[in-house]
């Protein structure tokens with residue numbers, strides 16, 4: 147039998163000490179256009195396995211569009227996305243087993259309680275009920291949702307909704323977590339708890355990709371970062387490499403440009 151690369155077999159690439167280092171996520175020339183608007187203009191990026199990877203960029207940079215194409219939520223016009231060597235669009239079932247996703251503006255089954263929603267996510271992943279029950283209780287406690295387990299998700303605040311969506315992404319212990327703005331609307335204590343969970347997950351070999359606008363957070367939390375603007379990668383590498391001695395925020399402004407020195411708006415000072 148001839149050797150087939152892992153993506154052609156639809157199997158995850160082998161892992162372990164002797165395995166070649168396959169990136170957790172490999173994007174090759176991903177591109178997407180909406181009408182006349184080129185949202186993503188050929189993004190190529192490797193996310194090393196075991197990294198805590200930040201994706202930063204200004205509003206409209208193409209972060210959500212890129213992550214959606216990378217995780218099987220939005221079909222690319224061009225390009226390939228491989229998760230641990232598995233082609234997301236050729237072998238979506240195999241690829242999705244390896245991923246936990248927190249999409250932007252996620253629509254949840256919000257007539258379920260928080261506990262029911264996460265349980266449902268686990269059962270949909272084919273997990274047995276006892277394991278699901280135990281993990282749901284642990285996740286809800288870790289995310290400070292224990293007291294609201296029985297509340298309908300429709301009645302959750304924005305931050306609680308974010309946390310229950312995150313719990314649903316974690317329940318099957320995926321090898322790769324792709325989190326679009328996981329800290330948006332989340333209070334500082336819960337954010338610190340989430341960071342602890344993610345740190346421990348990465349320390350045990352998982353890979354996390356987060357998009358965020360909070361440079362300070364990305365600089366403290368991530369070991370790698372990509373700066374995206376206009377649908378392209380402007381810089382990518384370790385946080386140290388990208389910030390090149392400056393703060394990530396200063397480097398970001400330098401790379402992306404576009405600071406408006408607030409001339410105009412005189413009327414705003416005429417009250």
Ligand SMILES: Nc1ncnc2c1ncn2[C@@H]1O[C@H](COP(=O)(O)OP(=O)(O)OP(=O)(O)O)[C@@H](O)[C@H]1O
Pocket residue numbers: 180183184185203204205206207208209210211212
């Ligand atoms: N469904 C869509 N239809 C039309 N245009 C879209 C659609 N989705 C995204 N776009 C456009 O594509 C570009 C990239 O959007 P995207 O949401 O990927 O940016 P982003 O970097 O995630 O922005 P933000 O930081 O504001 O969330 C924007 O110009 C946006 O208007």
